[in-house]
Amino acid sequence: MSGICGYVGNAHPDVLERMLDAIDYRGDGKEVATAEGVGLGYRWWTRRPGKSPGIYKEGPHLVAVAGTFAPPLDNPAKSLMRRISPNIDDSLDGAFAGAWWDGQKKRLTLIRDPFGIRSLYHANHQGVFYFASELKQLLAIPGIPAEPDFVALHKYLTFSFVPGDAVPIKGIHRLLAGNSAILEDGKLGIALYFNLEERIDPQFEDQKIAAEVIGTSWREAVAKRLNGESEVGLFLSGGIDSAGVAYFLKRLGVKTRAFTLDFGERSVEKEQAECVAKKLEIPLTHVRVNGSDLSPILMDLVWKLDLPFGDAVTGPQYLLCKAAREASLSAVFNGEGGDQFFGGWTNKPMISAQLFGDLYGEESSEELYLRSYHKFYGLEEPLYSAFFKDQVGGPGTRRAHLKPYLQHEGVSTFLNRVRLADISLKGSQNILPRAERISNAWGLDARVPLFDRALAEASFRLPTQLKLKGACEKFVLKLVLQNKLPPEIVWRRKYGMNVPITDWVLGPMRQQMGELLGLDSLKRRGYFKPEYVQNLLEGRNDPHETRKRRIGEKVWALAMLEAWLRVFVDGRGKKPGGAT
Amino acid sequence: MKCIRCGHDCKFKERENGVCPSCNRRFAFEPRKGDPVSDALFDAAIKSVSAEGQLRWGVESLYYDVCRRLYRGKRKPVGCLVIVGIICAVLLTGAVLGYAALALGLIVLVPLFFWLLFVRLRCVVWLTQEKFNKLYDRWLAAHGPDKSVIVRKPQVQSPLAVESDLGDYSFDRAIICDRARTVDLLLANHFHFENNCAVLSVEGYPQGPFETVRKMLKRNPRLEVFALHDASEEGCKLAWRLANEPDWFQGQARVTDVGLRPCHEKPFRGLFLKSETRVSAGGGITEEEAKWLSRYKLELAAIRPEQIVKRMFRAINKKIDAETRATAAARFGGFETTHDSSSDGGSASGDFGESGEDSKRQFDGLLEQDVDSFSSDASDSDGGADGFG
Numbered sequence: 001m002s003g004i005c006g007y008v009g010n011a012h013p014d015v016l017e018r019m020l021d022a023i024d025y026r027g028d029g030k031e032v033a034t035a036e037g038v039g040l041g042y043r044w045w046t047r048r049p050g051k052s053p054g055i056y057k058e059g060p061h062l063v064a065v066a067g068t069f070a071p072p073l074d075n076p077a078k079s080l081m082r083r084i085s086p087n088i089d090d091s092l093d094g095a096f097a098g099a100w101w102d103g104q105k106k107r108l109t110l111i112r113d114p115f116g117i118r119s120l121y122h123a124n125h126q127g128v129f130y131f132a133s134e135l136k137q138l139l140a141i142p143g144i145p146a147e148p149d150f151v152a153l154h155k156y157l158t159f160s161f162v163p164g165d166a167v168p169i170k171g172i173h174r175l176l177a178g179n180s181a182i183l184e185d186g187k188l189g190i191a192l193y194f195n196l197e198e199r200i201d202p203q204f205e206d207q208k209i210a211a212e213v214i215g216t217s218w219r220e221a222v223a224k225r226l227n228g229e230s231e232v233g234l235f236l237s238g239g240i241d242s243a244g245v246a247y248f249l250k251r252l253g254v255k256t257r258a259f260t261l262d263f264g265e266r267s268v269e270k271e272q273a274e275c276v277a278k279k280l281e282i283p284l285t286h287v288r289v290n291g292s293d294l295s296p297i298l299m300d301l302v303w304k305l306d307l308p309f310g311d312a313v314t315g316p317q318y319l320l321c322k323a324a325r326e327a328s329l330s331a332v333f334n335g336e337g338g339d340q341f342f343g344g345w346t347n348k349p350m351i352s353a354q355l356f357g358d359l360y361g362e363e364s365s366e367e368l369y370l371r372s373y374h375k376f377y378g379l380e381e382p383l384y385s386a387f388f389k390d391q392v393g394g395p396g397t398r399r400a401h402l403k404p405y406l407q408h409e410g411v412s413t414f415l416n417r418v419r420l421a422d423i424s425l426k427g428s429q430n431i432l433p434r435a436e437r438i439s440n441a442w443g444l445d446a447r448v449p450l451f452d453r454a455l456a457e458a459s460f461r462l463p464t465q466l467k468l469k470g471a472c473e474k475f476v477l478k479l480v481l482q483n484k485l486p487p488e489i490v491w492r493r494k495y496g497m498n499v500p501i502t503d504w505v506l507g508p509m510r511q512q513m514g515e516l517l518g519l520d521s522l523k524r525r526g527y528f529k530p531e532y533v534q535n536l537l538e539g540r541n542d543p544h545e546t547r548k549r550r551i552g553e554k555v556w557a558l559a560m561l562e563a564w565l566r567v568f569v570d571g572r573g574k575k576p577g578g579a580t
Numbered sequence: 581m582k583c584i585r586c587g588h589d590c591k592f593k594e595r596e597n598g599v600c601p602s603c604n605r606r607f608a609f610e611p612r613k614g615d616p617v618s619d620a621l622f623d624a625a626i627k628s629v630s631a632e633g634q635l636r637w638g639v640e641s642l643y644y645d646v647c648r649r650l651y652r653g654k655r656k657p658v659g660c661l662v663i664v665g666i667i668c669a670v671l672l673t674g675a676v677l678g679y680a681a682l683a684l685g686l687i688v689l690v691p692l693f694f695w696l697l698f699v700r701l702r703c704v705v706w707l708t709q710e711k712f713n714k715l716y717d718r719w720l721a722a723h724g725p726d727k728s729v730i731v732r733k734p735q736v737q738s739p740l741a742v743e744s745d746l747g748d749y750s751f752d753r754a755i756i757c758d759r760a761r762t763v764d765l766l767l768a769n770h771f772h773f774e775n776n777c778a779v780l781s782v783e784g785y786p787q788g789p790f791e792t793v794r795k796m797l798k799r800n801p802r803l804e805v806f807a808l809h810d811a812s813e814e815g816c817k818l819a820w821r822l823a824n825e826p827d828w829f830q831g832q833a834r835v836t837d838v839g840l841r842p843c844h845e846k847p848f849r850g851l852f853l854k855s856e857t858r859v860s861a862g863g864g865i866t867e868e869e870a871k872w873l874s875r876y877k878l879e880l881a882a883i884r885p886e887q888i889v890k891r892m893f894r895a896i897n898k899k900i901d902a903e904t905r906a907t908a909a910a911r912f913g914g915f916e917t918t919h920d921s922s923s924d925g926g927s928a929s930g931d932f933g934e935s936g937e938d939s940k941r942q943f944d945g946l947l948e949q950d951v952d953s954f955s956s957d958a959s960d961s962d963g964g965a966d967g968f969g
Contacts (some may be wrong), residue, residue, distance in 0.1 A: 470799035
């Protein structure tokens with residue numbers, strides 16, 4: 001919840017109102033503050049604890065902060081200046097994006113939280129520097145072009161999100177997680193203030209000590225994200241991560257209400273979620289989701305997501321948040337991050353590929369990692385039209401996003417290098433921003449305790465065998481919880497949450513998919529070869545692919561992209577028909 | 581005959597020099613000069629084994645696809661067989677009634693009938709591997725290698741020389757093959773990557789990571805093992821061997837046999853090889869299977885690569901479903917709990933081998949056979965034998 005915006009340069013102050021109005025679902029209060037050549041805007045929910053009560057003004061200084069710190073402070077905007085000047089505080093953590101204008105030095109500082117839960121975009125237009133929490137706010141600036149960036153779209157089709165500092169609109173950039181930016185004398189300098197380093201600690205060879213330290217950090221990470229709410233929500237999947245968060249909420253005496261997805265007979269972990277809720281005596285609401293539930297919310301989802309996100313889980317997550325909001329909650333916890341920090345199943349394909357990958361000599365670790373997203377990497381030829389291929393212009397820079405992690409010389413183990421790539425890309429640029437936006441769509445604060453700075457740093461002090469022990473994933477988390485939760489929850493082999501998306505897009509959502517990806521639509525857009533997309537819509541897989549789920553995943557990713565193009569390129573980010 | 585490069589359809593007289601008159605490129609084959617195949621047939625076979633260029637494949641798969649096409653061609657005279665049979669019956673009636681001319685016709689037509697019957701019932705391949713190799717060399721000379729054919733790169737060093745921690749981990753499952761070329765097929769098509777799966781041959785391929793991977797497999801007490809093999813003596817003993825040898829999975833994991841066995845033979849007639857040895861029952865082979873294996877062999881490569889990959893996905897998913905059901909139904913005790921292999925015996929007999937009690941008893945508990953992997957949907961259009969047979 002909440003959002004900020006601003007400009008430096010000769011802009012009309014009315015632009016702040018436009019930018020705040022573009023995110024009217026981010027709060028009932030709004031404020032603007034201006035000084036010579038600068039303006040800041042802030043929108044927030046009044047009467048919610050832990051938020052800045054307005055733009056902070058102190059002498060020549062103006063500060064606007066969206067979000068909260070962990071642990072929470074009454075007025076994040078007031079404390080931001082002191083925590084980032086002269087140096088950025090080593091313990092700065094939470095979910096925030098802030099802007100500080102120092103009128104004396106004529107300097108603007110922008111900062112995002114360490115893991116990228118909150119977003120911040122910026123653009124230069126007609127000599128003015130603009131920034132905002134959401135892309136749609138920048139598109140609300142009169143005259144700013146909304147031209148698609150084809151290289152960014154090409155990356156979306158590989159990753160299912162757009163990685164790096166580019167967004168799919170030309171000229172608009174994003175500040176990456178754990179970065180701060182200083183604009184002074186018209187020059188923007190960006191610096192990383194937080195990154196994870198591998199420092200294996202010999203004392204963690206003792207599993208008992210490791211489990212104690214991680215258990216304590218986990219508990220504190222949950223406690224730090226409590227903000228005085230009388231009751232909080234929890235998205236309980238039945239896996240060990242959210243079950244652990246549930247356990248610590250219970251231990252901390254927090255009144256909790258859990259929500260779990262119910263796909264009917266296609267549910268994978270429903271029984272496990274019930275088992276955890278029963279054991280911890282937490283009320284559990286099943287949120288039944290079917291394809292027919294997603295059609296009416298699709299355009300609102302796309303609009304609120306702000307950037308294109310192509311994983312099918314976003315639809316069900318939207319309905320989970322809706323249910324939490326209908327239960328009058330304002331904050332929801334989730335278990336995201338366990339896989340990224342503690343060695344979830346996503347490591348395994350990369351290990352396998354590393355061992356066997358050199359036999360035929362054609363693919364690097366980076367290429368295999370890209371393949372693991374299971375979207376359109378390697379399928380450019382059958383999918384891309386000649387026009388789209390021309391616009392992309394070449395193989396692009398997809399692998400360059402991975403190299404800093406997969407070839408990181410300061411990390412001694414393969415597993416930790418893959419972890420870094422997962423945290424920095426999938427975590428910070430996909431899971432976290434989309435969770436924040438989906439929660440925000442229903443006025444909820446997303447609390448992600450496993451993306452905690454201290455806990456993350458502890459995870460990089462562990463020997464890797466405590467993360468992936470043999471084939472047992474997240475071993476240390478299991479040690480933490482082994483006597484606290486039932487063994488069939490703790491030691492169960494995980495197969496991942498499968499959203500039955502193929503059944504949905506080829507079933508109840510067929511008409512909507514046909515409209516978004518039909519021949520007329522594809523011809524009008526001109527990006528993709530209709531025969532490839534038609535094959536998918538008719539339920540035919542790629543010849544080398546056997547898993548039916550991949551059809552739905554691909555259809556959904558293409559449909560979300562087309563819907564995003566309609567809202568943000570054709571419609572310049574304005575509220576589309578069908579949005580609430 | 582059509583040129584596969586330019587599509588020009590030319591008469592034999594125009595291409596007597598073996599060159600297309602339109603694009604001046606060489607044909608690899610000339611059926612009018614006795615070649616059993618045309619360029620178009622070879623091209624279609626390559627498209628088929630490579631799934632239109634989307635799968636990597638080995639030359640052995642092409643061999644069987646060409647054989648399959650030749651066999652299909654020879655099976656076409658089934659209608660002729662019926663007509664000849666009717667004529668024979670008429671002539672026979674005439675001969676019985678004393679017509680000499682009809683009796684003469686009978687002398688010609690009855691052998692023809694039996695020759696056609698022989699064609700129909702012939703089980704072994706029509707084209708030998710040696711003849712195919714010569715044809716393939718000619719294809720390469722005229723058209724060059726297909727980009728999706730699997731070519732092994734010389735192995736210079738084990739990945740462990742670079743990554744010290746890899747050996748500390750394990751896999752969820754392992755596929756052990758009787759042939760290195762089957763390993764190549766799965767690895768080159770990223771099967772290991774998609775399924776967190778070790779893929780090894782029983783004889784030690786791929787050499788670089790082999791011992792490391794085998795040690796890694798020991799680190800997972802809940803490992804799932806699949807045996808993938810030819811219907812040959814060595815192949816049919818593979819699963820038994822994996823389940824009973826201490827170097828492999830004795831006492832550690834159940835082995836699921838997903839390979840070809842004699843019970844799968846029906847859709848593959850025309851692609852058998854002649855067996856060169858007399859096979860005895862035992863070591864996972866039943867009496868009935870031994871009889872068949874003494875006459876024939878059937879190589880896994882007779883199945884198109886796409887189908888092999890699909891069947892392996894299916895076999896793994898069946899295992900996952902079974903485990904999910906078991907987890908929902910029962911509570912297990914903890915990570916260190918080893919699967920109790922004696923509690924839940926799988927059936928090894930399938931449709932074959934009600935005799936051979938010795939072998940059957942050894943199968944119980946250690947092994948199970950996924951007889952569906954190749955045979956259950958063989959009659960489907962996308963079935964285990966390409967709808968062949």
